[in-house]
Amino acid sequence: MPPYKMWEIMERANTGPFCEDDDFLYKIFMPKMKDVIEKYGIKYDPDTPVPADDDLADRVWQAAVEFFLEVGVLNVDTHRRIMVDESELKEALYHAPGRYLVGAGKDTRLWEQRGVEGAKPPFCIFSPDITCDEEMFLPMSIAYIQEPLADGVCAPILEESMGLKIKSGTPTEMAGVVEHAMTLRQAAKLAGRPGLFLVAVGTAQSDTGQIAVSNDEWGVRHTDGRLIGILTELKIDNELLNKIAHCMQFGCSIGCLSGAIYGGYAGRAEGTAILEVAYHLVGLTIYQANFQNSFPFHLHFTSNSGREMLWLVSMKYQALSRNSRLLSTSNGFLNAGPGTEMVLYEAAAHGLASVVSGGHLWEAAPTHNKYRNYATPLEARMACEVGHAVARQGMTRAQANEIVNQLLAKYEDHIADAPKGKPFQECYDVRTARPSPWYLDMYKKVKDEIAAMGVEFPY
């Protein structure tokens, strides 16, 4: 764990340089981003969604370091920029252990840093990333938990509790987050993985909601993890700082959740890659995070399986893996929905590009991460099976680039009109939490196609 600097962060959040919101974006963030893209010669190449240019990866890292040190993070409640200096960043990077034990008992897992083209398998977190019907929460959670490659699980998000619509910051949220935490714990026990690393609870948007579920008996344990988000872009508020302070002292793993927007304030692929690396430095120094969950997404499509998105995902992980020991899961956001071949090709491409570049996996949010119940474990399984396979066979970035190009050819023309697919309850037998035969057949067909492209699945 990096040095504990919570009090210093608290002080800087109140005493750092004064800055208004608009000035932060227009006078500091955007000009500095333009500056570092030019200074370090960062250039997107559409022909290589998985680039193999070590020097470019290192320049992305250097650009991100300079950008982060000069821009800092704006606390929108105090209008102060939280700044970190170079020696503090180096200190934090030096102390980052690069490996953690997570989960408990027989379900404990070692999570270790991976290298570019590294043979260590990725740490895989299975997560639907969407909301679900209240009655679907338990079977959906069990379906994800029983996936053999799942080193950790994050459950769907509840919209209702006891039939009441959950509203953040109200008693309905307090009720909903407890229901979420207890039911997920129950699902893990039922599935025979009681100590599984659970990242929870997504239903809690507020700080009070997160604090309410910290309980080693029935809720989120200190051997579990929490995600704490950041505001777009490079902004934070006191509520997020409250969550960090609580999780630090409770003792659970902290995951900094960042989603730089392609086409947003950082501009195109180059700036989005730099910003997402910079977010990992925010996670390390300001969030005191054990890990990052990174979901850069396209402004128009809310996905990251397109060509330019895969390039920046790959670039980001190469930069991080070559220059730090930071742990990071690559969170797939896919265009098509469950029960379609397209979503499986997308998942494979995202898993492949991420793992060959040094990333771990957090899979997957289908259907633009938009529709209730529209996610199943099979999309995540595809990404993670591909990720394990390519690590095991020692696939190079050049080989990966060829295969990703073949996969893109199957879907990239349909990103704007991707099929919505079917909800969980039509793709799975809800009673047994097992996939329907037709979807399993589709999965096997697509897996065979990907194997023919050169991915050596162990089974």
Add this chain to the structure above:
Amino acid sequence: MAMLEKLVEAVQEGEEREAVATAGKAIQEGIPVDEIIEALTAGMREIGDRFARMEIFLPEMMLAAQAMQAVMRELEPEIQKSATPTEKKGTVVIGTVEGDMHEIGKDIVITLLQVQGFDVHDLGADVNALDFVRKAEEVHADIIGASALMSTTMPGQREIIEFLKEKGVREKYHVILGGAPVTREWVKECGADSWGENAGVAVEILERVMAERRM
């Protein structure tokens, strides 16, 4: 007309200083202010279209919008003198609902609305539902726009509709909802008037709504 083309180009490129200086020269040359505004409006519509086609992205659009606003401030004395004052397309009160700090989607909609000539009152993020209603009443708005990025903050959108009904003013406003988790079904369930599926669609809908209201 070369001067107007130069002005529009400067605005589209986000060159604020050059745009303001060129606008001053255009006035000095005697170009009527309504012609200048017409050219600028067409130029900004093109910027909006290029954004929708993904030829440009947020930084370029925001800089163009800032340049446009600077030029409009420069032209304000001439607009005041003009015999045919420019008419706002409509008045919009917009914000992100309570408990939700996400602003980028709302900010894109605001930028697109402003460049199309709407009068926009931005309430910011984490806005209580009643504050939407109060502001709309205060500024005699035509439209209320509410954004939510989290499923657990979406109920704040429905509350706006409920408060409008409680106060007996529901029919005065067109209510449009947007944000990543918002769907057509949710909009219908809330009893809102339209779904801003994305920023471009939202602006198209509101332009159509205001055109119908003026008929």
